[in-house]
Amino acid sequence: xxxxxxxxxxxxxxxxxxxxxxxRLEELTVxxxxxxxxxxxxxLPTSLRTLYVAGPELTKSRWPGRYxxxxxxxxxxxxxxxxxxxxxxLGSRITLLVTDAQITTIPSQLxxxxxxxxxxxxxxxxxxxxxxxxxxxxxxETVKRLSVSAADLPRLREQLPEGLECLNVRGPEVTEPRWxxxxxxxxxxxxxxxxxxxxxxxxxDLGRTVTGLEIYDCSDLTAGSLEPLTRCRQLWYLTLSGxxxxxxSLEPLTRCPELQYLTLSGxxxxxxSLEPLTRCPELYRLTLSGxxxxxxxxxxxxxxxxxxxxxxxxxxxxxxxxxxxxxxxLVKSCRKLEFLYLHCTADTTRAVLTALKKADLGRDSDGRxxxxxxxxxxxxxxxxxxxxxxxxxxxxxEY
Numbered sequence: 001x002x003x004x005x006x007x008x009x010x011x012x013x014x015x016x017x018x019x020x021x022x023x024r025l026e027e028l029t030v031x032x033x034x035x036x037x038x039x040x041x042x043x044l045p046t047s048l049r050t051l052y053v054a055g056p057e058l059t060k061s062r063w064p065g066r067y068x069x070x071x072x073x074x075x076x077x078x079x080x081x082x083x084x085x086x087x088x089x090l091g092s093r094i095t096l097l098v099t100d101a102q103i104t105t106i107p108s109q110l111x112x113x114x115x116x117x118x119x120x121x122x123x124x125x126x127x128x129x130x131x132x133x134x135x136x137x138x139x140x141e142t143v144k145r146l147s148v149s150a151a152d153l154p155r156l157r158e159q160l161p162e163g164l165e166c167l168n169v170r171g172p173e174v175t176e177p178r179w180x181x182x183x184x185x186x187x188x189x190x191x192x193x194x195x196x197x198x199x200x201x202x203x204x205d206l207g208r209t210v211t212g213l214e215i216y217d218c219s220d221l222t223a224g225s226l227e228p229l230t231r232c233r234q235l236w237y238l239t240l241s242g243x244x245x246x247x248x249s250l251e252p253l254t255r256c257p258e259l260q261y262l263t264l265s266g267x268x269x270x271x272x273s274l275e276p277l278t279r280c281p282e283l284y285r286l287t288l289s290g291x292x293x294x295x296x297x298x299x300x301x302x303x304x305x306x307x308x309x310x311x312x313x314x315x316x317x318x319x320x321x322x323x324x325x326x327x328x329x330l331v332k333s334c335r336k337l338e339f340l341y342l343h344c345t346a347d348t349t350r351a352v353l354t355a356l357k358k359a360d361l362g363r364d365s366d367g368r369x370x371x372x373x374x375x376x377x378x379x380x381x382x383x384x385x386x387x388x389x390x391x392x393x394x395x396x397x398e399y
Contacts, residue, residue: 002026002047012040019043029054041089044071053078070095070113083107105176120144123177126151133159147177150195158207164188167206171195171217180214182237187211192218197225204231211258214239221248230255236282237261243290246271254279265313267291278303284336289313294326306334312343314377314397324351328359331372335362341375341397349380350387357390 004025006015015030019040027050044051048071055077071093075082080101086094087107094110100118114132115123120142124132126149133155136143143161147168160167165185168177171194180189189212192199197220203210210232218225219242229235229252236258243266244250253259253276260282267290268274274296277283287310288296300306309330311322331337342349353374361370375397376384388394 003028005029006031016040016043019045023047026050028052031056039089041085044090050074052076053082072096073098075099075101083110108175121146123147124149124152126172128152130155137161145179150192150199153199153202154205157205160188160206160208164208167191168193169195169199178214178216180212181239182212182214184211187234190214191216194218197221200225201228204228209234211235212237214241216241218242219245221245223247223249226250226252229253232256234258239263239265242266244268244272248272250274250276253277253283254281257281259283261285263287263289265289268296269293270295272296273299275299278306280305284308286310287313289316291321293321294323297322297326297330300330301333303334304336306337308339308341309334309337310341312341314343314399316343322348324348324355327352328355331356332359332361335364335370337372339373339375343377343397346380346383349376350384353384353387353392353394356392361391
């Protein structure tokens with residue numbers, strides 16, 4: 001017998017005994033609760049090529065297909081911890097895993113497997129074969145999210161699936177893909193995670209319009225690392241996370257004609273000047289989180305296009321390295337600045353509100369007195385709402 005469909009009434013002990021009598025089994029279907037503790041996985045014969053594990057509500061089997069000479073597994077309608085059972089007991093035998101369970105962390109034992117997370121996510125192992133890349137490109141199944149290793153990125157030139165919206169490129173130490181937080185239905189958003197800085201140079205060669213880029217934990221950024229972004233002519237939002245080292249130059253961003261949103265998280269040392277941002281033709285929204293000293297804010301003085309400034313983010317406050325005086329100087333010098341999002345200590349927030357109310361904020365382009373909309377998290381909003389006035393309106397920062 002090469003194929004067996006185990007009924008759900010079959011207990012784990014019975015299944016274990018049965019497997020010992022089927023040494024040439026190639027395809028096996030198991031239904032919860034037969035799965036049990038998973039100890040029967042150790043008895044799967046080496047001849048097995050396809051394993052399908054179905055939850056109690058599933059009525060139609062979906063076989064995973066086959067990849068390579070190893071074991072292809074489909075998990076449908078089962079708990080996420082089933083994956084850890086498989087990884088522990090089967091390890092490197094698995095070459096393809098198809099599941100509708102949401103995977104947040106890739107078990108180390110499965111790093112050599114292609115992982116398909118339904119309905120539209122694929123995680124490719126490092127060193128995936130050329131034939132698999134070609135099959136991915138021509139597959140009739142919709143792939144909207146794809147994670148690949150940085151070493152394999154150059155091989156994806158003109159090979160990305162049609163309809164792909166999010167591409168995660170991960171370094172060798174990354175076990176949890178971090179998908180782009182922003183994406184466009186028609187174009188491509190990319191997250192680079194724990195990769196070398198030269199990975200950026202491959203983005204313009206992918207054969208797709210990259211409109212969003214998020215860079216996480218890229219520690220070797222140098223003066224020229226951002227230069228390749230000038231070839232991504234439609235790039236409109238960019239995130240640099242993990243701190244801005246004083247070795248990096250922001251000058252190339254002045255040649256990104258569509259860049260509108262920029263986030264610098266993890267802190268900006270006072271040795272880094274943000275002055276080039278004031279010359280970015282379309283950039284109007286800036287988020288700074290982590291340590292942001294006065295010198296950094298002063299380097300933005302007179303920015304003609306700045307409309308929205310965020311210090312800190314809604315989940316984490318900015319480290320209060322700046323003073324209310326520096327914030328006020330910046331607001332006064334940036335004549336188009338209208339929205340200020342602030343998450344820092346209560347004392348600093350109150351000081352900023354007081355300083356803005358006392359300052360001469362000038363007039364807007366219509367000749368009317370300027371109004372600054374100061375958004376703060378809910379706990380501070382409750383305290384400060386009634387203290388607005390004199391050109392400052394206090395709003396609740398909700399999202």
